[in-house]
Amino acid sequence: MSERPGARPSPHPSPRGGEGGFRFEGKVVVVTGAGSGIGRVIAHRFAAEGAKVAVVDWLGDRADGVAAEISTAGGKAAAFRADVSQAPEVEAMVAQVESQLGHVDVLINNAAIADGDDVLRIDEATWDRDVAVVLRSVFLCSKAALHSMIGRHGGAIVNIASVNGISALGNEAYSAAKAGVINLTQSIAVRYGANGIRCNAIAPGTIRTPIWQERVDRDPVVFERLVKWYPLGRVGEPDDVANAAMFLASEEASWITGIVLRVDGGLLAGSARMTRELLAEAGSEELEP
Numbered sequence: 001m002s003e004r005p006g007a008r009p010s011p012h013p014s015p016r017g018g019e020g021g022f023r024f025e026g027k028v029v030v031v032t033g034a035g036s037g038i039g040r041v042i043a044h045r046f047a048a049e050g051a052k053v054a055v056v057d058w059l060g061d062r063a064d065g066v067a068a069e070i071s072t073a074g075g076k077a078a079a080f081r082a083d084v085s086q087a088p089e090v091e092a093m094v095a096q097v098e099s100q101l102g103h104v105d106v107l108i109n110n111a112a113i114a115d116g117d118d119v120l121r122i123d124e125a126t127w128d129r130d131v132a133v134v135l136r137s138v139f140l141c142s143k144a145a146l147h148s149m150i151g152r153h154g155g156a157i158v159n160i161a162s163v164n165g166i167s168a169l170g171n172e173a174y175s176a177a178k179a180g181v182i183n184l185t186q187s188i189a190v191r192y193g194a195n196g197i198r199c200n201a202i203a204p205g206t207i208r209t210p211i212w213q214e215r216v217d218r219d220p221v222v223f224e225r226l227v228k229w230y231p232l233g234r235v236g237e238p239d240d241v242a243n244a245a246m247f248l249a250s251e252e253a254s255w256i257t258g259i260v261l262r263v264d265g266g267l268l269a270g271s272a273r274m275t276r277e278l279l280a281e282a283g284s285e286e287l288e289p
């Protein structure tokens with residue numbers, strides 16, 4: 001793992017940041033699925049820039065562990081156990097966040113699972129569960145946070161979608177739900193823009209996180225093999241997604257809403273491997289890197 005969590009002051013504090021120059025000083029940031037992978041690193045990074053972070057995960061011990069890591073590193077964080085696909089748990093979680101930390105300024109909808117197989121093999125229950133955790137969770141958490149964001153005329157929502165929501169790359173239920181997340185992002189952006197709320201999505205390509213562990217156990221060189229599809233010649237790291245999430249949540253993105261920002265090493269720009277092979281067939285000499 002090459003995650004680089006750890007609360008530390010930003011080496012490049014925003015000139016428009018709050019006290020101490022940190023971009024998110026005193027802001028309440030809710031990160032779902034923050035007990036692992038990308039969410040964990042996003043939680044650390046916001047805390048390092050002064051935010052009070054709600055570390056939300058349905059595995060309470062994971063949420064507790066990440067909140068403790070952040071506190072040990074000098075940041076402010078509290079753990080909340082909730083299954084974000086279930087309305088009563090989401091409503092209770094947001095109420096607890098607001099009473100312990102304050103009103104939600106930033107919501108990062110990051111939790112997801114991808115248990116399904118292709119259309120002919122996935123059963124209905126697995127389909128429903130994948131879609132609920134990936135898409136219904138974004139609806140429920142956004143709804144719960146929007147109430148107070150509208151009242152205070154401000155807030156930012158960042159939805160972690162996927163390149164799977166844009167192109168056919170397997171995991172059909174997960175992918176269809178991620179496409180829904182991208183569309184819902186646009187609906188929230190358009191409908192609540194006049195209320196001072198921005199909503200954007202990030203579509204990561206392959207990111208080295210524990211969600212890949214089962215695949216790595218079966219195929220230890222999976223990342224090395226995937227690299228050939230990436231024009232930038234590497235798979236992503238959680239910090240690549242965290243950089244984009246912090247930008248989209250920040251004042252620097254104050255006139256950006258309803259977008260899907262691909263953080264994918266160029267994957268969807270075209271196939272590096274196919275281009276090399278086509279050029280080779282054409283006898284081009286430019287191809288060898």
Ligand SMILES: NC(=O)c1ccc[n+]([C@@H]2O[C@H](COP(=O)([O-])OP(=O)(O)OC[C@H]3O[C@@H](n4cnc5c(N)ncnc54)[C@H](O)[C@@H]3O)[C@@H](O)[C@H]2O)c1
Nearest residue numbers: 033035036037038058083084110111112162206207209211
């Ligand atoms: N890793 C990748 O290659 C990749 C690529 C594209 C998009 N993404 C997206 O990035 C996000 C984070 O993925 P990751 O790789 O860090 O995954 P991960 O499995 O490492 O972490 C996900 C966390 O979400 C939690 N979670 C799952 N379901 C939940 C629920 N119903 N309620 C609350 N918590 C729940 C899990 O317990 C886990 O701690 C996901 O939205 C995923 O779809 C990941």
